[in-house]
Amino acid sequence: MEHIQQYQEKEFTGKGALWPFLKRLFTYSIKHKRWFWSFVISVMVVAVSDALFPLIWMYFIDNAITPAAKMYWEAKQQGLTPQVNYGQLWFYIGLFFANAVVQVIGVFFFIRFAGYIEETVMYELRREMFGRLQELSFSYYDKSATGWLLSRITSDSQRVTELLSWGFVEVVWGITMIIACLGAMLFYNWKLALIVLGSLPVLFGISIKIRLLILNYSRKARKLNSEITAAYSEHINGIEVNKITTQETRVSHEFTRLSDQMRIASYKAAYYTAMYFPMVILVGSAAAALVLLAGANMVLAVPVGISIGTLTAFFSYATQIFLPIVDISRFYAQAQGSLSAGERIFSLIDEQPEIQDQPGAGVFNQIEGDILFENVGFYYHPDKPVLQNLNLHIKAGQSVALVGPTGHGKSTIANLICRFYEPTEGVIYIDGENYTAKTQQSLHQQLGVVLQTPHLFEGTIAGNVKYARPDAADKEVIEALELVGAGFFTNRLSEKVESGGENLSMGERQLISFARAILAQPRILIMDEATSSIDTLTEARIQQGIEHMIAGRTSVIIAHRLSTIKHCDRILLIQNGKIAEDGNHMQLMNQRGQYYRLYTKQLKHEVATRNIAEEEELLAE
Amino acid sequence: MKNLKKLFAILHKWKSYYLLSAVLLIVSTFFRMLEPKVLQVTIDGVISWYGSGGKEAVAITDSIGRFIFSLLPTLQPQNLLTVLTAIVLVYLFIALLRSATMFVSSAIAAQSTEKAIKRLRDNLFAYLQRLPMSFHITATTGELIQRCTGDVDTVRKFIGTQVVDVVLLSTVFLFSFGMMLNMNVTYALIAVCLVPFIFIQSYIFFKRESTVWEAHEAEQDKLTSLVEENLGGIRVVKAFAREQAEIDRFEKQNRAKLSIGLKHVDLHAQFWPLSDMLFHLQITLSILAGGYFTLNNQITVGELTAFYSYIVMVSWPMRNIGRVLSQMSMALVAIERLSAIMDAPAEDYSGITNAAVKGQVAFRNVWFKYPGTDLYVLKDVSFTVEPGEQVALMGPTGAGKSTIIALLSRFYEPEKGEIFLDGININKYSKEFLRSNIGVVLQKPFLFSTTIKRNIAYVNPEAEEEKLIEAAQAASIHEIIHIFPQGYDTMVGEKGVSLSGGQKQRVTLARTLLETPAILVLDDATSAVDTETEYDIQMALQQYTGNKTVFIIAHRVTSVQHASRIIVLDKGQIVQNGTPAQLQQEEDGFYSRIYQVQVAIENEILN
Numbered sequence A: 001m002e003h004i005q006q007y008q009e010k011e012f013t014g015k016g017a018l019w020p021f022l023k024r025l026f027t028y029s030i031k032h033k034r035w036f037w038s039f040v041i042s043v044m045v046v047a048v049s050d051a052l053f054p055l056i057w058m059y060f061i062d063n064a065i066t067p068a069a070k071m072y073w074e075a076k077q078q079g080l081t082p083q084v085n086y087g088q089l090w091f092y093i094g095l096f097f098a099n100a101v102v103q104v105i106g107v108f109f110f111i112r113f114a115g116y117i118e119e120t121v122m123y124e125l126r127r128e129m130f131g132r133l134q135e136l137s138f139s140y141y142d143k144s145a146t147g148w149l150l151s152r153i154t155s156d157s158q159r160v161t162e163l164l165s166w167g168f169v170e171v172v173w174g175i176t177m178i179i180a181c182l183g184a185m186l187f188y189n190w191k192l193a194l195i196v197l198g199s200l201p202v203l204f205g206i207s208i209k210i211r212l213l214i215l216n217y218s219r220k221a222r223k224l225n226s227e228i229t230a231a232y233s234e235h236i237n238g239i240e241v242n243k244i245t246t247q248e249t250r251v252s253h254e255f256t257r258l259s260d261q262m263r264i265a266s267y268k269a270a271y272y273t274a275m276y277f278p279m280v281i282l283v284g285s286a287a288a289a290l291v292l293l294a295g296a297n298m299v300l301a302v303p304v305g306i307s308i309g310t311l312t313a314f315f316s317y318a319t320q321i322f323l324p325i326v327d328i329s330r331f332y333a334q335a336q337g338s339l340s341a342g343e344r345i346f347s348l349i350d351e352q353p354e355i356q357d358q359p360g361a362g363v364f365n366q367i368e369g370d371i372l373f374e375n376v377g378f379y380y381h382p383d384k385p386v387l388q389n390l391n392l393h394i395k396a397g398q399s400v401a402l403v404g405p406t407g408h409g410k411s412t413i414a415n416l417i418c419r420f421y422e423p424t425e426g427v428i429y430i431d432g433e434n435y436t437a438k439t440q441q442s443l444h445q446q447l448g449v450v451l452q453t454p455h456l457f458e459g460t461i462a463g464n465v466k467y468a469r470p471d472a473a474d475k476e477v478i479e480a481l482e483l484v485g486a487g488f489f490t491n492r493l494s495e496k497v498e499s500g501g502e503n504l505s506m507g508e509r510q511l512i513s514f515a516r517a518i519l520a521q522p523r524i525l526i527m528d529e530a531t532s533s534i535d536t537l538t539e540a541r542i543q544q545g546i547e548h549m550i551a552g553r554t555s556v557i558i559a560h561r562l563s564t565i566k567h568c569d570r571i572l573l574i575q576n577g578k579i580a581e582d583g584n585h586m587q588l589m590n591q592r593g594q595y596y597r598l599y600t601k602q603l604k605h606e607v608a609t610r611n612i613a614e615e616e617e618l619l620a621e
Numbered sequence B: 001m002k003n004l005k006k007l008f009a010i011l012h013k014w015k016s017y018y019l020l021s022a023v024l025l026i027v028s029t030f031f032r033m034l035e036p037k038v039l040q041v042t043i044d045g046v047i048s049w050y051g052s053g054g055k056e057a058v059a060i061t062d063s064i065g066r067f068i069f070s071l072l073p074t075l076q077p078q079n080l081l082t083v084l085t086a087i088v089l090v091y092l093f094i095a096l097l098r099s100a101t102m103f104v105s106s107a108i109a110a111q112s113t114e115k116a117i118k119r120l121r122d123n124l125f126a127y128l129q130r131l132p133m134s135f136h137i138t139a140t141t142g143e144l145i146q147r148c149t150g151d152v153d154t155v156r157k158f159i160g161t162q163v164v165d166v167v168l169l170s171t172v173f174l175f176s177f178g179m180m181l182n183m184n185v186t187y188a189l190i191a192v193c194l195v196p197f198i199f200i201q202s203y204i205f206f207k208r209e210s211t212v213w214e215a216h217e218a219e220q221d222k223l224t225s226l227v228e229e230n231l232g233g234i235r236v237v238k239a240f241a242r243e244q245a246e247i248d249r250f251e252k253q254n255r256a257k258l259s260i261g262l263k264h265v266d267l268h269a270q271f272w273p274l275s276d277m278l279f280h281l282q283i284t285l286s287i288l289a290g291g292y293f294t295l296n297n298q299i300t301v302g303e304l305t306a307f308y309s310y311i312v313m314v315s316w317p318m319r320n321i322g323r324v325l326s327q328m329s330m331a332l333v334a335i336e337r338l339s340a341i342m343d344a345p346a347e348d349y350s351g352i353t354n355a356a357v358k359g360q361v362a363f364r365n366v367w368f369k370y371p372g373t374d375l376y377v378l379k380d381v382s383f384t385v386e387p388g389e390q391v392a393l394m395g396p397t398g399a400g401k402s403t404i405i406a407l408l409s410r411f412y413e414p415e416k417g418e419i420f421l422d423g424i425n426i427n428k429y430s431k432e433f434l435r436s437n438i439g440v441v442l443q444k445p446f447l448f449s450t451t452i453k454r455n456i457a458y459v460n461p462e463a464e465e466e467k468l469i470e471a472a473q474a475a476s477i478h479e480i481i482h483i484f485p486q487g488y489d490t491m492v493g494e495k496g497v498s499l500s501g502g503q504k505q506r507v508t509l510a511r512t513l514l515e516t517p518a519i520l521v522l523d524d525a526t527s528a529v530d531t532e533t534e535y536d537i538q539m540a541l542q543q544y545t546g547n548k549t550v551f552i553i554a555h556r557v558t559s560v561q562h563a564s565r566i567i568v569l570d571k572g573q574i575v576q577n578g579t580p581a582q583l584q585q586e587e588d589g590f591y592s593r594i595y596q597v598q599v600a601i602e603n604e605i606l607n
């Protein structure tokens, strides 16, 4: 049972390499070439236009405002009526407006394409994951909690595609913006540019440092979040048990401990986030102050170093240069934070089904139903073999009952026949052919399986019976239901079935899943304790149905009740993964072995007590 | 705005902290407003004075500007550097105050948010545990989980950052507008003249966003439950080779989600450029006006630069109002979905909590149908069970046996009639007390994904080892657990996947036997157990059931042999009620019929 320890979801620490993850993720968006490049270019346009505003402003002040203001002032001094010339003003207003229009167009395109990429890649990732989930074998589901798998399809895919779209917008914008601003500054005054440039390493340093701190805590928070999700899932699914054992208060109380850890972790993350902005703003302000000091000096220097417009432009660059850095570092943190989500997604997409069709596998045509186990060995985990060296030949059309104590391998044998698992040793032949050389599909289509735990899907009763053959007529549905003694459903066909069949009694669920298997008209019928929750009379009634079903097809029936198995051609007593006894009912009884004991120990006791009771009654009379 | 009120209710007792945080934020915004002033004072007060060789000084007309100017040393031809240093220091001091208040404000907001959200999470969890079974059976688990995690997170983001944003946006708007008014009223009014349009446009967007987003969430929910259904029944899907059909179904829903997602994107691609355009229009207009005023010498160059900063600041909230509104509509949708849980009526746990339960159970003329259906599942059911009696409930599948137990445990209330425990109507007892006095082994064995030990000790995690083993032995599972390498510490996997059916049933049996209440109910508890083991269990149970009232629901005659009485249900009605011997006499009755079936088999076996 060690394997069960490994049941715990493989932990995706997110400590893997960032680069390969991003590279792989981006292949999804680059696939949409036109969107991708339009998106990148429009973001760059927006960034350049953002960087242009201070420049336009600078020229506006220097060319349109200062000289005119000066002239006006001088004119006034000389007592003349000042002449105001609006030509320059209109020109720069035009420039402002043109730049704005360009930016708006850019915004339209990048929102559109970033959004399209996000939605489409999400769609693609989900499709790939879902497709893969349908291929994976039972063994995968044995060790993966469905809640975890579900969250990969829902939230994980959202996380990583957000990185592709809005996250990427920020980097492209940030990088372009920094380059454009620095270029402009270097062009106009390299000394002041150096001051601003000098603040960049500090800003980057602080950003990365604090971001990583935040990341650390938000990772912790996310891990706790999945524990919280698991707790919700478990205790919603187990609500009936909680109520019947009156543990609601206790589990709710235990939950508060978990949510408290969550509170602390997310508070820490929020705390450092709260610290981040004030710090970068402070550094930006320091740079701006230096620009002011040096710039004002230059304005006043003789000969004049820079114009007032240049000073204001540099001042606004200095106070804004932290924005792109904030954005770039946010992307970095977001990418780091999505790494584990990405690992989960890609590991699912890459997961190879344990059972695969071999290349060039043939198909089973009409199966006769001859099943041969040749030295079959099987384990769920190497440490604990379930079957060893099992040889078994079930002839076409034969009905075989598997009986024996629980946990000794009956269901396992059934699972192997269905190829839900493959033997770890030896070979299974169906109709004389190694079944691994055929496609799973062609086998499964000819199987009728009633699993030990009946599962119904949300929908209607008819919909569930028709699951394997959606095109079946209502008449056939009714026939199948009647055959399994569930005729009372005939006028409830369109009744709603809740997820899992929660609103039906256990026995009803079994009957419906039995009818479902029958409607599939399988060549091989497998029933794993399919009637355990059905009352004896109904069972007796459906014996006819069962006999009808097993006539002409191979069937393997696992059951405990004698009434169910006595019609079978052959009974196998499975013990410790081996066939301990083999024969029909009479033969086994006569062997006076385990089978005999299994069914008489209780009976003997009963008959004895019954006789005593009857004697007592007689005496009493 | 009922939902908005609910949103504020979530803040609970931390409201005052939020207020403090808001005040600090306002203070911080005020300092931020001072920053452009410094540049203005530098240009108008300092540069122009030194630039003209101390001859001409542009007057600083507004009060705040004058105040900052008054902080500087008196201007003298030689002390330019001192003056500039002073300015820089003032500027840095303002920046420091701004950052510090901002940090404290955000930290307080974060602290209160996390506390409020923790409370919300706890409440949700506890509330879900208290919601009646009728709620849980119809609710989709995946959707509930999505609400408790995803929607809670949306709310968290909203109160953590977006409420703060609203405060920030409005103060930035008001303050920068105030600063402008302080300098030039006309200009200030021009600088906000497009605000009403931006509001109208944002409001229209908000409305459309709400509907689109709701539709988006609905499609997303459908996708989630589709996947959940599929994963829950994946073994059936594979067994019937229906993978392709499932993929097609998923593809359809995935496409539906994609197209609503694209619609959502389109809505944004419409709104943002438009709103940006208005924003830029507003700025251009302001610059035009500013240029005009400067050229006519109504404002100074320094004032113009300060104005420019304020124009950007005053329009910045407008630019963001769409975002805040859009997030608000998402949060409101989330709140509504959470309310749907919190507003559902929970179970009432009040009532008698201490009484010495003897175990007399009586049903009197009980009628019942499941909520939302119109078929009576129990019809006029009456019976009395004395303390210490062992009663078997039998009857065909769907007859209503499990329903009787559900009513006895008060998962549902009878429609008509009454149920008594020790002569007191069970609705007088607190549900918790009642259920803790009834030990039920449910028909569907459910295990939590933890160790076997913790599953058995579920009712009492502190139970002693011996008691645990005793219960396990009675359930005939001890020997098997012993064989597992990890013994009682073996993990059982999700819902117990790695145990065989009979093993699961026996672990749940042991769980119920750990604490032995006055009434014991076994609902088909050994159906997946082989006859031999079942026999062992029956023998072991004898010790436990000494003077307890016991209900056994079972199908095999052998399982009910020890019952002192048998009640047979059919289609919701009691058709037989008596000792096994009595029922055997009633020819053609249910019991004698199964008895015949059984005896026929027995004869076959024994002869």
Ligand SMILES: Nc1ncnc2c1ncn2[C@@H]1O[C@H](COP(=O)(O)OP(=O)(O)O)[C@@H](O)[C@H]1O
Residues within 6 Å of the ligand: A142, A380, A381, A386, A405, A406, A407, A408, A409, A410, A411, A412, A413, B497, B498, B499, B500, B501, B502
């Ligand atoms: N999916 C699984 N993963 C790991 N172990 C399993 C799994 N299913 C069954 N087992 C173990 O394999 C053994 C045989 O189980 P099974 O074939 O289900 O028995 P049964 O005879 O009751 O049908 C048991 O010990 C059981 O615990």
Ligand SMILES: Nc1ncnc2c1ncn2[C@@H]1O[C@H](COP(=O)(O)OP(=O)(O)O)[C@@H](O)[C@H]1O
Residues within 6 Å of the ligand: A502, A503, A504, A505, A506, A507, A508, B137, B370, B371, B373, B377, B395, B396, B397, B398, B399, B400, B401, B402, B403, B404
């Ligand atoms: N939660 C539910 N909602 C609606 N109908 C239900 C629900 N549970 C059971 N039923 C219906 O009530 C009837 C009695 O069910 P139940 O008491 O479980 O039968 P059983 O006698 O087999 O235990 C069945 O017809 C079943 O379909």
Ligand SMILES: [Mg+2]
Residues within 6 Å of the ligand: A407, A410, A411, A412, A452, A528, B500, B501, B502
């Ligand atoms: Mg089994």
Ligand SMILES: [Mg+2]
Residues within 6 Å of the ligand: A505, A506, A507, B401, B402, B403, B443, B523, B524
């Ligand atoms: Mg039942």
